[in-house]
Amino acid sequence: MKRFAMLMGGFLFTAGIFMSQQSIAQPGNPDEYVYSTDRVTAFRVRADFAMDLDEDLGWAEALNKAPAQLVDHPFRIRFEVESDTSFYRRQYNLQYRWNNGPWTYVEAHEFPYESATSPTMSIVSCHAFFLGEEADDLIAVSEKPANPGAGISLSPATPGWFPHPKTGASAEWEFALVIRRWADGPQVVTDGDRFSLRMVDHLGRLLTGPMPEFLVNVPKGHLGGTFVETPARIGPYENSKGDLYFIMEPTETDNVFMMVKSTDGGQSWFEVDADNRPKVSDLEGLGSVMSKDGVIHIAHQISEGVYHHAFATSDHPETKDRWVVDSRLITSHEEPPTQTADIAIRPDGSLITVFAAGNQLHYSILEPRGEWSKAKYLNHKYEVGFTNPSLVSLPNGIVEIAYKSMDGIGWHRQLLPDNALTHPQQLAQDLGTSEDEMMAILPLVYLPEQETTVAVFRQSDGYLYLSARSPGNSWSGPVRVSDRTVVTNAVDSDQAGADVVTWQGQILITFISEDDRDIYLSIISDFNQKPAAKKIVSGIDGSWVRGNMLYNQSKSAVYGIVYDAGSKGGSGYNKYVAIEMLYE
DSSP, X not given: OOEEEEEETTEEEETTEEEEGGGSOBTTBTTOOOEEEEEEEEEEEESOTTSOTTOSOOBSSSTTOOOOEETTOOEEEEEEEEOOSOOSOBOEEEEEEXXXXXXXXXXXXXXXXXSSOOOSEEEOOOTTSOTTOEEOOSSOOOOSOBXXXXXXXXXXXXXXXXXXXXXXXXXXXXXXXXXOSEETTTEEOOTTOEEEEEXXXXXXXXXXXXXXXXXXXXXXXXXXXXOOOOSSOOOOEEOTTOOEEEEEBSBTTBOOOEEEEESSTTSSOEEOOGGGOOSOOOOOEEEEEEOTTSEEEEEEEETTEEEEEEEEOTTOSSSOXXXXXXXXXXXXXXXXXXXXXXXXXXXXXXXEEEEEETTEEEEEEEOTTSOBOOOEEOSOSOXXXXXXXXXXXXXXXXXXXXXXXXXXXXXXXXXXXXXXXXXXXXXXXXXOOSGGGSBOBOOOEEETTTTEXXXXXXXXXXXXXXXXXXXXXXXXXXXXXXXXXBOBSTTSOOBBSEEEEEETTEEEEEEEBTTTOOEEEEXXXXXXXXXXXXXXXXXXXXXXXEEEEESSSSSSOEEEEEEEOSOTTSSSOEEEEEEEOOOO
């Protein structure tokens, strides 16, 4: 439904209903109702965000029609404003109303990468014009002489305007805007929410006339929000009901925990148990694992400590969709150069976490119904530091641990069921030594059919390689498994842009190409085969990708992945896609 408002005969008509002028209060003083001497004569929504300012093209609808807008998708609105005969310097601002909330000034904050705050709506930059670029007469509803207005890009106000002649003139003002799915607070915009816009002058007085009022849509598969900066698993997790769960943050400027959920196969997502988010935030060094009873356990490292959080999904017999462990301190430690942690769960329910402490790696164990053990060194004596732990638990209770030394060598140890550590073995080399290559090892995976542990890693030539190990054997030599180079440290993430899972004895690898930043899928069934990847997501500027095999979504298994389509480290570009797998 297209909605707009227009002043007619002393009343403001809005989508078939009307309200008296006196029903609109002056912002900041609800007891006063003051109107500008100027008025809006018409508006028009621009669908093509990249269109030149003075091209009469790329419109979404006819005059005074406001179609639905997509969240996290910048758009433009152009207003024609007509002055009266008062001759003074004008300057205008925008205000918005979200559903039936208060009128709020539209501030200027960038998208997708915000530096200060992330409001629900903001004026953003637009490369199609510069702030103050003259806007010609495209709307031409006013009969008064046309003066050039301007394009408004990343500014909370228009440039000053003296109408000429003094008897009154008209000018056009085009604003670049965005509505965020998640805003600081956190606040969330849902599908079908209603937004209204109006112009006010420099004294805060309302300009009467047509006002855009429109609905917003959340696209299918769109999460929005901010990706967690970690090379470890963060979901999506699936329980026996087919419900999906994913860990993320609302915005780059509000780094709090959110567990978002989908009950329709990833088409729509919403936060669960927002009132009990973990108190410790700043989600960077983070790993997670889900137990058989539907509890997602999280190891979370901040600068000088590592914490345990847990979330019970709808599978849990007692506490459903609730945070059940909040910021339980495992240990304090020396601040590491890069925050990193991973966690695994044994068949007996015990938890093992490995995390950075200074330039070393430590581990701690939580036995069922016990306390976290005193942290011990995981790494061996070596002249350089260590980072990038990756864990996977085997059916026999052994926990495989891969990690990397700062000189670019990949290492492996096992934590045995009696909690003894095996001697370190080298599993890879040439993993890079620069900051961009800090996190080169992907999440470890295990092939139960072959009783084989598989490590996939990015070497300094940019390609992904695979090494495998079966019981009693050494690690195999590296085999290249990507047919193109893979991005690393895309937006200060210190990690390779790739993910790996197993399915029916095969290795499934998704990765972000360094060349075009699209996402590719490589399926490895024979370690000696030549890699050949298929593009599965195109036209993006990919930064992160994380996934899991999901078995309760449809008639076939799917590889469900969440990826950042190009937020540049900011907010609003997290999306979900399911890759259907065909059973043999």
